[in-house]
Amino acid sequence: MNWNTWIRQTHRWLAIAFTVLVVGIxxxxxxxxxxxxxxxxxxxxxxALLxxxxxxxxxxxxxxxxxGGQERTQ
Structure with a gap:
């Protein structure tokens, strides 16, 4: 999995966790x-992670x- 894809997926799941916590409160x-x-x-x-x-x-x-316009992968 690409590093950028991993960051985006983490961001999405953190957003879901944050929303669930706030709605729960x-x-x-x-x-x-x-x-x-x-x-x-x-x-x-x-x-903070978001x-x-x-x-x-x-x-x-x-x-x-x-x-140079090329996406860097790590």
Whole structure:
């Protein structure tokens, strides 16, 4: 599997995990239950990883353009 493909797949699965966590927190709040304080911090890990993979995918077209237009594989 190509490195860029791996990053994109990771980004997609992190987005799903982040969405499920946030919906779960709102669902718990909607049921009238007050989750523990640490539960509110759970989405921060996938969000940080989403930031890193998103920045990588954002910069990738510029790097490939500067490297002569050929996609670099590792």
């Amino acid at each position: 709102f669902g718990a709040l909607g049921l009238g239950e007050e989750p523990a304080e640490w539960v509110y911090l759970l989405p921060l890990l996938p969000l 930031l890193l993979t998103g920045l990588y995918m954002f910069v990738l077209p510029y790097v490939t353009k500067w490297s």
